[in-house]
Amino acid sequence: MEMHTVCKAGSRGMLTNPGPILLLGAPGAGKGTQAKILMAEWAVPQISTGDLLREMRKDPVKSISPLGQQIRQVMDAGKLVPDELVQAIVLERLQQPDTVKGYVLDGFPRTLPQAAWLDATLASGPNTLPVVAVSIQVSYTNLLRRASGRRNCPVCARIYNLYFQPPLQDTVCDVDGTPLAQRADDTEEVFSERMRTYDVLTAPVVAHYRTQGRFAEVDGELPVGEVTQAVIDAIVRLRS
Numbered sequence: 001m002e003m004h005t006v007c008k009a010g011s012r013g014m015l016t017n018p019g020p021i022l023l024l025g026a027p028g029a030g031k032g033t034q035a036k037i038l039m040a041e042w043a044v045p046q047i048s049t050g051d052l053l054r055e056m057r058k059d060p061v062k063s064i065s066p067l068g069q070q071i072r073q074v075m076d077a078g079k080l081v082p083d084e085l086v087q088a089i090v091l092e093r094l095q096q097p098d099t100v101k102g103y104v105l106d107g108f109p110r111t112l113p114q115a116a117w118l119d120a121t122l123a124s125g126p127n128t129l130p131v132v133a134v135s136i137q138v139s140y141t142n143l144l145r146r147a148s149g150r151r152n153c154p155v156c157a158r159i160y161n162l163y164f165q166p167p168l169q170d171t172v173c174d175v176d177g178t179p180l181a182q183r184a185d186d187t188e189e190v191f192s193e194r195m196r197t198y199d200v201l202t203a204p205v206v207a208h209y210r211t212q213g214r215f216a217e218v219d220g221e222l223p224v225g226e227v228t229q230a231v232i233d234a235i236v237r238l239r240s
């Protein structure tokens with residue numbers, strides 16, 4: 001018997017045990033934005049490999065190690081960190097007790113070897129639910145505006161966009177008043193490289209999960225709330 005329950009709460013689907021959820025999509029598609037909403041909605045953690053790597057970069061000891069410097073170089077160039085390293089980070093995170101009911105993986109897997117590793121790891125793990133994957137689709141032009149306009153709060157991690165979701169006051173966080181920051185890889189030049197990397201290495205991952213079933217595509221050009229509803233509807237449908 002599958003260990004999850006689906007019930008309808010108003011127009012929102014509520015899953016008591018959502019299981020492993022993958023949010024796929026190009027840089028700036030809205031994976032992080034949606035993952036944070038799902039995390040609050042279903043009380044499961046967001047596991048963002050980009051955020052975990054950025055945390056490592058902030059660590060005073062790890063950041064000056066040869067590995068820390070390699071990570072910085074690779075990320076700032078818009079390329080991918082080696083599979084083995086990211087897999088080790090994800091494995092450690094998946095072993096935390098808060099992942100028991102499920103989790104939202106955002107930014108992983110991004111290569112076919114990472115996908116094969118994840119499939120094998122989950123198949124031998126304790127959570128009996130299979131992965132469901134939702135791919136968020138956005139045009140290149142909008143992705144570029146989203147990346148170049150993105151700002152985030154270094155304290156509470158809330159994500160803003162100067163074009164689409166501006167803060168109430170200039171460039172400070174609505175929640176805690178902290179000055180907003182811009183990611184080093186959100187320049188136009190690095191964004192182009194991230195897109196090239198996505199097309200070559202990550203688009204095949206989307207194809208992989210499409211052929212496995214338990215896969216849905218949503219229109220990521222809609223307002224955030226409408227994308228959320230489409231993502232939730234897709235996950236509830238894939239889980240029922």
Ligand code: AP5
Pocket residue numbers: 025026027028029030031032033034049050051053074075076078079080081082083086106107108109110114146147149150151159160161162164165185194220221222223224227
């Ligand atoms: P990562 O941090 O994962 O970056 P990414 O995949 O490029 O995705 P982004 O964070 O840029 O975008 P997002 O889809 O989360 O969009 P967001 O919600 O912020 O990775 C960074 C780097 O780390 C990689 O380049 C690589 O070097 C390394 N890395 C990470 N994972 C790795 C892995 N598995 N293997 C190897 N290396 C790895 O939204 C973007 C903007 O749009 C925001 O401003 C937001 O406010 C706005 N927005 C969102 N939704 C909407 C909407 N519906 N309408 C209007 N605006 C919207």
